Amino acid sequence: MTMTIHVDIVSAETELYSGVAEMVFVPGKMGELGIAPRHTPLVTTLKPGLVRLELPENKEESFFVSGGILEIQPHVVTILSDSAARTEDMDEAAVLKAKEEAEHAFENRGDDIDFEHVQQQMVEARAKYEALQKLRGR
Amino acid sequence: MASAKEVRTKIASIKNTQKITKAMEMVAASKMRKVQERMKAARPYAAKMRNVIAHMGNASPEYKHSYLGERDEVKRIGIIIVSSDRGLCGGLNSNLFRETISHMKQWKDKDIDIDMCLIGTKAVSFFTRVGGSIVGQATHIGDKPAIDELIGTVKIMLDSFNEEKIDQLYLISNKFINSMTQEPTAEQLLPVQASDEEELKHHWDYIYEPDAKEVVDHLLTRFIESLVYQGVIENIACEQAARMIAMKSASDNAGTLIDDLQLVYNKARQAAITQELSEIVSGAAAV
Numbered sequence: 001m002t003m004t005i006h007v008d009i010v011s012a013e014t015e016l017y018s019g020v021a022e023m024v025f026v027p028g029k030m031g032e033l034g035i036a037p038r039h040t041p042l043v044t045t046l047k048p049g050l051v052r053l054e055l056p057e058n059k060e061e062s063f064f065v066s067g068g069i070l071e072i073q074p075h076v077v078t079i080l081s082d083s084a085a086r087t088e089d090m091d092e093a094a095v096l097k098a099k100e101e102a103e104h105a106f107e108n109r110g111d112d113i114d115f116e117h118v119q120q121q122m123v124e125a126r127a128k129y130e131a132l133q134k135l136r137g138r
Numbered sequence: 139m140a141s142a143k144e145v146r147t148k149i150a151s152i153k154n155t156q157k158i159t160k161a162m163e164m165v166a167a168s169k170m171r172k173v174q175e176r177m178k179a180a181r182p183y184a185a186k187m188r189n190v191i192a193h194m195g196n197a198s199p200e201y202k203h204s205y206l207g208e209r210d211e212v213k214r215i216g217i218i219i220v221s222s223d224r225g226l227c228g229g230l231n232s233n234l235f236r237e238t239i240s241h242m243k244q245w246k247d248k249d250i251d252i253d254m255c256l257i258g259t260k261a262v263s264f265f266t267r268v269g270g271s272i273v274g275q276a277t278h279i280g281d282k283p284a285i286d287e288l289i290g291t292v293k294i295m296l297d298s299f300n301e302e303k304i305d306q307l308y309l310i311s312n313k314f315i316n317s318m319t320q321e322p323t324a325e326q327l328l329p330v331q332a333s334d335e336e337e338l339k340h341h342w343d344y345i346y347e348p349d350a351k352e353v354v355d356h357l358l359t360r361f362i363e364s365l366v367y368q369g370v371i372e373n374i375a376c377e378q379a380a381r382m383i384a385m386k387s388a389s390d391n392a393g394t395l396i397d398d399l400q401l402v403y404n405k406a407r408q409a410a411i412t413q414e415l416s417e418i419v420s421g422a423a424a425v
Contacts, residue, residue, distance in 0.1 A: 010182045041343070042344055043194070
């Protein structure tokens with residue numbers, strides 16, 4: 001039997017996933033992290049992007065997170081995301097539209113708006129779209 | 139004895155009141171289901187966050203955040219009080235305020251000053267009357283509070299904790315036990331209390347990316363925000379539950395009142411008929 005690690009993915013609104021995985025890939029602030037069981041304890045913040053789980057029996061699940069915090073204990077991985085979605089539930093057209101709107105809002109920004117907020121939204125929307133593209137492309 | 143007409147208007151007006159309370163009861167019941175779900179959905183996040191923080195409290199980091207260590211002397215504390223925006227929810231808010239006042243008295247006896255942050259109009263109106271130093275308030279948060287509406291009040295408290303103006307931070311809100319019972323509780327937010335898991339007692343630390351300070355600051359701020367958010371969500375669930383119960387008993391009371399008045403009305407009506415009859419009979423006899 002292969003070794004597994006327990007994974008919990010929660011967002012502020014709901015619990016998305018709780019179960020075991022053989023390998024976990026997350027978009028860390030400093031770059032993508034691959035987490036195998038018995039990883040050393042680590043804490044990092046997350047970038048918007050794709051969280052991929054390799055489950056036993058060659059299954060896979062993936063989630064989109066818009067940022068958050070990752071904690072690794074040797075046998076438990078906890079992802080506290082600001083908001084997250086199962087990629088299967090994501091609608092490609094809606095994501096593309098959101099991305100275009102965010103880019104549009106960013107390009108046509110006036111002086112009176114919150115620059116950081118708009119930029120953050122655009123980055124998030126882009127990451128979401130790219131994550132989805134990557135997944136569909138495979 | 140009241141005339142039949144007077145009683146009839148009284149009955150009609152109580153019936154109107156009953157209609158309103160019934161409607162409010164049903165609205166509260168349906169809202170309660172929704173907010174209860176929201177509350178349950180938000181729980182895992184807070185619980186997981188608590189785990190992580192507890193682990194962190196037990197780790198031996200190179201960077202010790204001020205939120206994690208107890209201060210030697212407690213001179214001034216901050217409390218965040220979460221109440222509802224609207225009334226007509228039974229004793230929910232008054233119970234909470236009574237609990238708060240008794241806590242405040244204990245602190246006062248120990249010569250500790252108190253700064254208050256108030257969430258909800260009821261708390262604002264109560265504590266402006268009572269007096270005390272109010273440093274922040276948030277009202278009209280609605281049923282679906284956005285986290286950024288609450289962050290302002292939380293930030294005031296966190297800042298004054300960082301500047302060592304306050305040495306402890308408490309959250310006082312109603313805990314939702316079930317739809318019949320809500321309990322006002324005071325919970326210590328800062329300094330964060332570590333868990334007592336035995337196996338973690340040896341010396342270890344996390345790897346931090348990008349660096350310890352940034353991650354820990356981010357995490358702890360999120361943690362406090364999520365606790366306050368959870369408190370507010372739970373308080374909303376409590377409010378709806380308490381309102382449902384209060385309105386249910388109001389409707390029931392209106393029902394008994396109407397039954398009683400109905401008897402009075404029947405009596406008055408009969409008396410009037412009897413009187414009229416006897417008047418006619420005696421009038422006929424006189425002719």
